[in-house]
Amino acid sequence: MESKFAVDLKDGVAQIQLSGNLDTMTAPTLQEELKKLAGAPIKSLVFLAKELEYISSAGLRVIIFAKQKIGANAQVYLIGAGESIISVIKMSGLDNFMHIQETFSEQ
Amino acid sequence: MQKLVLPATKENMNCMTNFICDEARAFGFDYKSIFQIQLAAEEVLINVVNYAYPGANGDIEIRISPQENKEFEVKVIDSGIAFDPLAKEDPDITLPMEQRQIGGLGIFLVKKIMDDVHYNREGDRNILTFMKRLPPQGCIPKD
Numbered sequence: 001m002e003s004k005f006a007v008d009l010k011d012g013v014a015q016i017q018l019s020g021n022l023d024t025m026t027a028p029t030l031q032e033e034l035k036k037l038a039g040a041p042i043k044s045l046v047f048l049a050k051e052l053e054y055i056s057s058a059g060l061r062v063i064i065f066a067k068q069k070i071g072a073n074a075q076v077y078l079i080g081a082g083e084s085i086i087s088v089i090k091m092s093g094l095d096n097f098m099h100i101q102e103t104f105s106e107q
Numbered sequence: 108m109q110k111l112v113l114p115a116t117k118e119n120m121n122c123m124t125n126f127i128c129d130e131a132r133a134f135g136f137d138y139k140s141i142f143q144i145q146l147a148a149e150e151v152l153i154n155v156v157n158y159a160y161p162g163a164n165g166d167i168e169i170r171i172s173p174q175e176n177k178e179f180e181v182k183v184i185d186s187g188i189a190f191d192p193l194a195k196e197d198p199d200i201t202l203p204m205e206q207r208q209i210g211g212l213g214i215f216l217v218k219k220i221m222d223d224v225h226y227n228r229e230g231d232r233n234i235l236t237f238m239k240r241l242p243p244q245g246c247i248p249k250d
Contacts, residue, residue, distance in 0.1 A: 024153045025120055054142060056149045057213035067204040076204070084142040091219050092212060093200030 001053060005030040012043040013106070014071070019051035022059030030062050034070060042071040046104055050080030060092055067097075079104050109171040114164060115156045115185060123169060124148045127181055130171045134179050135241055143220040144179070147237050150213035151183050151192075159187025159233065177241040178222075184234050191226045192235065193218070 003020030014037050022030060045066055067076055076098035078089065089095050099107055111126045113119045127148040131141055155167050168184040197218075198211040218224050223238040 023149055025117070054145060056146050057216055058149075058153070060212060061209060064204050064207050064209075068207075072205065084139055088146065088216065091200075091216055093202075094204065096201075097203050 001051065003029070005033050007033045007036055009037060009040055009042070012041055013046060014040075014042050014044065014074075015046045015048060015104075016066075017048045017051075019053075021054040022052060022062070023054060023056045024058040027058040027062050030059075031065060034062070034066050037066075037070050042074045044077060044106060045071045045074045046077040046079060048079050048104075049082075049085060052081060052085055055085050055088055057092075060088070060094065063094070075099065075107060077101060077104060108173070111169045112166050115160060115167045115187075117153075117156055119167075120149070120152060120156065123152050123167065126169060127171065131179060131239075134173075135244070136179070136239070137242075140239060140242070144181075144239060147217045147221050147224075147239075148181065150217050151235050151237060154192050154214065155183060155185045155187065155233075155235075158190060159185040161188070178238050179241065180236060180238040182234055182236045184232055186232050189228050190233060191228070193224060193226050 001020045003022070003026040006017040008015045016034070020026070047063065063076070067074070078098050078100045080102060081100065086100060089100070109130055111123065113123060124145055128141055128145050131144045136144065152167065159165060165185060165187055170182040170184065172180050174180055192214045195211055195214065197215050198208060217237060221237045222240045225236050227234045
């Protein structure tokens with residue numbers, strides 16, 4: 001699958017569509033996309049991961065970057081991620097700081 | 108033994124991780140294990156690409172040795188500056204995202220998902236070895 005990322009902001013909810021691989025090679029593309037959100041008031045950072053097949057530490061760093069630089073006061077969501085992706089998130093201890101859901105429901 | 112030698116560049120990352128994953132698949136690992144092996148491969152290789160040869164060009168050698176005892180062992184070898192990535196302190200994964208440091212997470216994950224990871228300096232070469240055991244296949248009878 002091709003790795004594609006798209007960002008959409010509506011009413012303070014930033015939806016970030018992830019597909020394919022989020023790794024060393026593709027993370028800079030996502031980081032560039034996320035810069036579009038800089039300066040906007042954001043209450044939720046929603047990573048849509050149903051079509052995400054793989055993530056490495058480079059991908060985790062982009063999620064951390066998004067929280068640090070774009071949505072400091074935002075809630076972070078990970079939606080529809082597969083078992084292997086969630087396992088990496090848990091190993092990194094990031095599951096304690098985001099909502100992991102099947103479908104998006106604002107908390 | 109399977110062996111691949113390529114210049115240590117970002118452009119070769121996919122080629123090198125694919126080489127390792129193809130061997131892992133042939134070895135009999137399932138999807139979940141391949142995911143973990145791909146992750147370990149990427150983290151170890153990008154470390155070499157980014158740090159082994161500052162301001163210079165150099166190669167990465169990958170060696171995969173068949174083991175009779177169901178152990179899949181990968182050696183990543185470079186001739187760059189002496190560097191033990193395992194010596195670095197593990198990141199504090201209890202910290203909220205706002206306080207996270209950027210480095211160290213990759214190698215930490217490798218240590219968590221592989222059955223063994225170790226570093227050797229031999230002559231002018233760095234050798235990082237990671238190993239994963241093939242999980243038992245099929246039905247396991249009750250004792």
